[in-house]
Amino acid sequence: MTTSLTDFISNPSCMDDYDPNSMPVNKARELIKQFLSPVFETESVSIRESLERILAHEISSPSNVPNYDNSAMDGFAFKAEDMKLENHTVLKVIGTTFAGKAFAGEIKSGECIRIMTGGIMPKGADTVIMQEKVKMENDVITFAEAPQPKANVRYAGEDLKIGQMVLTKGHKMRPADLGLLASLGITEVCVYRRLKVAIFSTGDELVSIHKSLKTGQVYDSNRYSLYGMLTKLDAEIIDLGTIADMPELLESTLLKASQQADVVITSGGVSVGEADYMKLLLSKHGQIVFWKIAMKPGRPLAYGKIGGAHFFGLPGNPVAVMVTFYQFVREALLILMGQPNPVALPIFNVTCTESIKKQAGRTEFQRGILFADTDGSWKVRPTGAQGSAILSSMSLANCFIVLNESIGNLEAGTKVQVQVLDGLV
């Protein structure tokens, strides 16, 4: 950590262009990163349990993979020096080997054995010819087309050599990694403990989904989308429910959350009119910065620390919650979980088939649908109404259309940046 949040808050002008009322998206991301120190406690888990977890140590190969020379084909193994380049090669078949079973004898000049894919290369042989390329009569094979010497053999250590690093510290375990570790005979790995994330919603108008709605009330949906996003990131969730806009209750919930969790995420209560209330509370117990991010949706955002816990105060509007989570919280949580350089959400350019209304001076994350056009190329269209309360737009969307600050209204047919949501949501 290079700067303390207290120094930063008391002297934000030390940052170039710092404007809490119009923070560019990238700037806010960079600032948050400076304050993140990852969990360090570790635990040992079986490789199956390690899926989605973050490795706390690098893993190097305890053996050669493959650990013996073997055939890459169903065919015949022989000595390369026996190949007649001008004429047919004629070899006597002296036996057969299957995967897992070694041929006891040794191949001498003029001999070969029938070998299956994965079969151990017999002593004396160094080359395999595919069975489709030979003619076999009784126990003799002939072939005209000579393979390269040493062809079709997988050599010991060709994939991995003993001691070679296979997975780095901070790697997030994926299905291929489980298979890779199993292929090395590794049964357990050391991973960072899961990150504890406490969530609660704030708002007098919010009602639990188990009750019926009265006029003026809305169901608390944010805790559910947050639950989904956090579960996808493999966080341990502490759900503290829906909290009315009452100072004492907010204060006690906030303190409880910060004592139990590594990260506290709230929604609502950071917009104009409500923020003063939260500001007071948070400045009493922690160090908080309130930003108006130059983005839509998701303008108000609070970030800071309460005790040892990181705090993200997300806006209340349901789409804004999801957009700010993906744009700021996701990366921060991955870093806190022990991934030093999380892979950014990939962004690429595609043609947008409809015109888009957009105000220059802020980044917009419109919800889009990527689709394969009749000519096979990928294109995007907006989901429709883009209000920050229209959560159905997030359900319809499979991508964000990312429109940077400099961009204004766009004609249909313009190239736009998209960020794919699949695999995330």
Ligand code: AMP
């Ligand atoms: P706020 O940021 O608290 O001013 O809330 C902005 C808008 O989001 C208001 O219309 C709220 O009713 C709505 N809202 C806030 N929290 C939630 C929530 N947990 N679930 C659904 N809507 C919410």
Ligand code: MG
């Ligand atoms: Mg509110």
